[in-house]
Amino acid sequence: MVVPEHGPVLVSGRFEPAEEERIRAAAAGAPVDFVRRLGDRAELLAAATVIAGSPNRAELAAASAVRWVHSWAAGVNGDLAAGLDEHPAVLTSSTGNGAIPLAEHAMMLMLMLNRDAPRWARAQAGHRWERFQHGELNGLTCGIIGLGHCGLDLAAKARAFHMQVLGVRRRTGLPCPGVDAVHPPEDLHLVLAESDFVVVTAPGTPATAGLIGEPELKAMKESAHLVVVSRGGIVSDRALLRALTEGWIAGAGLDAHGEEPLPESSPFWELPNVIVTPHNGATTEATRRRGLEVFVDNLRRHVQGRPLVNVVDKSAGY
Incomplete structure (x- = not known):
């Protein structure tokens, strides 16, 4: 040549x-x-x-x-x-390039939220042998918003934990191994209502900006958790703060944030039902x-x- x-x-x-x-x-x-x-x-x-x-x-x-x-x-x-x-x-x-560690990070956050891992960390810091009944991911439903590289890798991992997997993607005709049901964006509220964990893996685009606001968070189960690992701005911070403090949802694991670095004054740092990581999930x-x-x-x-x-x-x- x-x-x-x-x-x-x-x-x-x-x-x-x-x-x-x-x-x-x-x-x-x-x-x-x-x-x-x-x-x-x-x-x-x-x-x-x-x-x-x-x-x-x-x-x-x-x-x-x-x-x-x-x-x-x-x-x-x-x-x-x-x-x-x-x-x-x-x-x-x-x-x-970061799909694998981001999916791992999402699984970690789901496990930590499901089992209230911060409670063990607090007990260890206080030298307390504090056993309690916690949850398991087996049998729960994981709704993945965005079935790109990260979303599909997460689907495989969630299935390995015996979870049902639902997904939302713009192009629904593409193969999605590991996903039990693929829905178009118009079905977002349906997926939110059925999911025990909602994981945001979608890219930050004009179409996804503010995708999850007050109506979407209110569509989720009160027992459900939200995990965000892709980009900030997809979830409305103001609506999410209300959802977490007023009990619309049970909690959240946040690696991507609307404002980064997350300001010291942000209330998300102090919420007992939130795990904050510094957009660090794919830093490998x-x-x-x-x-x-x-x-x-x-x-x-x-x-x-x-x-x-x-x-x-x-x-x-x-």
Whole structure:
């Protein structure tokens, strides 16, 4: 195969020497420059035809030659908001790289809420041998809002815990192994009403912003729990605070928040029926490695003139 000549590739981030060599090899002779931050070298930014990173508005404006931007993130709402929504460059993402640890994190939060694990932590801190009757996930229903990479991995894990699994997704005709019933967004309230755990794994897009508000939280069982591991802003913080303090639902496990970092003054920190984690569910070395694999594969495809994977539909937001 004759590989066409390609322009400079600018890669932001921290990489081991072996990883840099893999990226250079995938570029097949195209010049590759590595920077910690995209704005560090203005002349490289202006010349780059490919950028790996998330340029802000000023950096994007300076990158006059760029034709393809790859985001190291799985969710690209920040990239689109920085101007890539209207930019002619193709945008790809690292979607799927954190699906496994996010699904694990959701299972952890469900187990902790179901068994009131914070009670054991408080007893341990007080050196108290405090046994009590707790729940089990077996036989409960898990409603997953968003059946992408994370949602489908979570479905498999929930089924392994002998849970019934319901799912909501925009494209209902696609295969969804591990899901007992797939519903369109119009059936959201039906899924909420039947679920003992509602897990939000949907991407942050204009269509999902504020998707779960007061009517949706009131549609849930009073004994149900809400778990949010994908993006903040999908659930209304104001409505959720009311739901948790007024007993509309039993509790929540929150890894993604409407405002991040979660302010010290946020009431969510102090609620006894809430577990807060700092948007940390997919912060693993394997997540980083899988994201690198996506870019290396796409860089090979780019120089060989083959279709890229994980291309973002800018109108849909993912």
